[in-house]
Amino acid sequence: MIAERAPAKKVFALAIPALGVLCAEPLYVLVDTAVVGHLGALPLAGLALGGVILSQISTQLTFLSYGTTSRTARLHGAGRREEAVSEGVQATWLAIAVGLVLVLAGQLLAAPIAKALSGSDDIAAASVSWLRIALCGAPLILVTMAGNGWMRGVQDAARPLRYVLLGNGISAVLCPVLVYAAGWGLEGSAAANVVAQVISASLFLRALAAERVPLRPRPAVMRAQLSLGRDLVLRSLAFQACFISAAAVAARTSTAAVGAHQIVLQLWTFLSLVLDSVAIAAQSLVGAALGGGRRHQAKGVAAQITGYGLIFGCVLCAVFAVVSQVLPHAFTSDPGVLREIPNAWWFFVALQPIAGVVFALDGVLLGAGDAAFLRTATLVSAAIGFLPLIWISLAFGWGLAGIWTGLSAFMVLRLAAVLARWRSGHWAVVGAVR
Structure with missing residues (x-):
């Protein structure tokens, strides 16, 4: 079919x-x-x-x-x-x-x-x-x-x-x-x-x-919303723990390192918004398909949105690779910061296709009401990927390369988790309320 x-x-x-x-x-x-x-x-x-x-x-x-x-x-x-x-x-x-x-x-x-x-x-x-x-x-x-x-x-x-x-x-x-x-x-x-x-x-x-x-x-409905909200709040706290830790380690590395980290992180945050817009479309379309009992359509839209996320991620990867020697100068003229930026920049560039797929599938799973899985996947990825590498980076003086290696591990683990969930089809539960 x-x-x-x-x-x-x-x-x-x-x-x-x-x-x-x-x-x-x-x-x-x-x-x-x-x-x-x-x-x-x-x-x-x-x-x-x-x-x-x-x-x-x-x-x-x-x-x-x-x-x-x-x-x-x-x-x-x-x-x-x-x-x-x-x-x-x-x-x-x-x-x-x-x-x-x-x-x-x-x-x-x-x-x-x-x-x-x-x-x-x-x-x-x-x-x-x-x-x-x-x-x-x-x-x-x-x-x-x-x-x-x-x-x-x-x-x-x-x-x-x-x-x-x-x-x-x-x-x-x-x-x-x-x-x-x-x-x-x-x-x-x-x-x-x-x-x-x-x-x-x-x-x-x-x-x-x-x-x-x-x-x-209607208290019963609000309780159901709060139950879903609990999972999303815990997921959000995992993100905050990661990024606060990254900023703390960058600050302990050098002034130039924290400046470079801030520039690249702000670009990452902005591009996340671009990719997240596709995920929001996925939430609406996948949720509507499952609510109407159209499981096959939900799976088709999920594959379609994931493909869009990958394409957009690859385009962003190519664009920011091309401007790597120019764009950082728009944010700073400090020689030390400019020297540090490449230690994070190429991780940021290489992660865009991965981020495109991860954010798209986040939207698919959120649309399906699969917040509990996303909560667990994010917490586990942070606990065994990002946070250990961040603090090991501080101990061994790996600097920005170590910090962004931690972010890369976090994203790769999340990618593996959401891909496995998507392929399993367990998220595609039909019905008006989950």
Whole structure:
């Protein structure tokens, strides 16, 4: 039997808007950084530290988008749109509840956390002044995540992009006004950030209300969402342990090494967003196929998306190999950092095809609701691949080459795990709810 494939146009109609949503926040952060950077080194340091703390909170709660997409897509594929949208309602209630807890906890803990991370009273004070305002937007950030999740699940990718771009666009214009013209300084940056979240979250809430579905909380559904969320949070924590360890080892190697590692890691992070957009399309399409009882179609789409991931990864590999002698100079002119970059660069280049396949299959398995397998695969890959090599690298002075060897081992182990799972077919469980 010939495997069923989704029309390429349909895949990219989901992937391209998803890429826009994924890139909107990093692009806004660049604008914010440029505005605050002109205030001086101390406000910039405060923004950097506060931004890291806020981003860690949102990173650990991505289950509100990814988990919601998985469950919503299955119900949508089964032709049960009202129940699919109801998953978004329950995810939004969770977002509000968790967000309010974060606001309260953040006001109490912002100062001790900032001081512990910065080691400087001045930087900590600047960070806290930004963070206490920005944290007021935490429930709204999570509402936006939930909104992205249910809309992707019902294969509506265009509206989330418009909502996020509108919020961030207005905020980007407002940021310099509040920082400079209004004289609010660093606090103006935080206020502009909250404005972005208010606009985007309000649009998602309005879209949810327009669906005319019951809005009351349903604890049983929220418990099921939290069960899926637990696996995704643990998986996310494994990623954070790896990258924090890598940064710590790079910092103990040399100043030039940590600078080079930061440049290559930021490029890796950006390209991950590009590849992850295809994975988001996979979540929606695979979840819908399984929810509609179309197991063979789900397998066909999985193979198709994996092929796209491999092709994109190979293209990125070739492009960044060609620009290897040019692009690093756009980020630094420091001779020491430029000498260190090749020790990480060629690992980064060679890993792109592997990353393309891994991220695509991550999307397939998330769409199938196979989060428990992904959690275990990620934790095991980190425990026996990345983390041992990272700390051995420190002990033996292997520098960036050792750090990126650890990342390579992590990715190869994940590749082996997701390929084996995909080939087994055990993930392709049909039904509207898993």
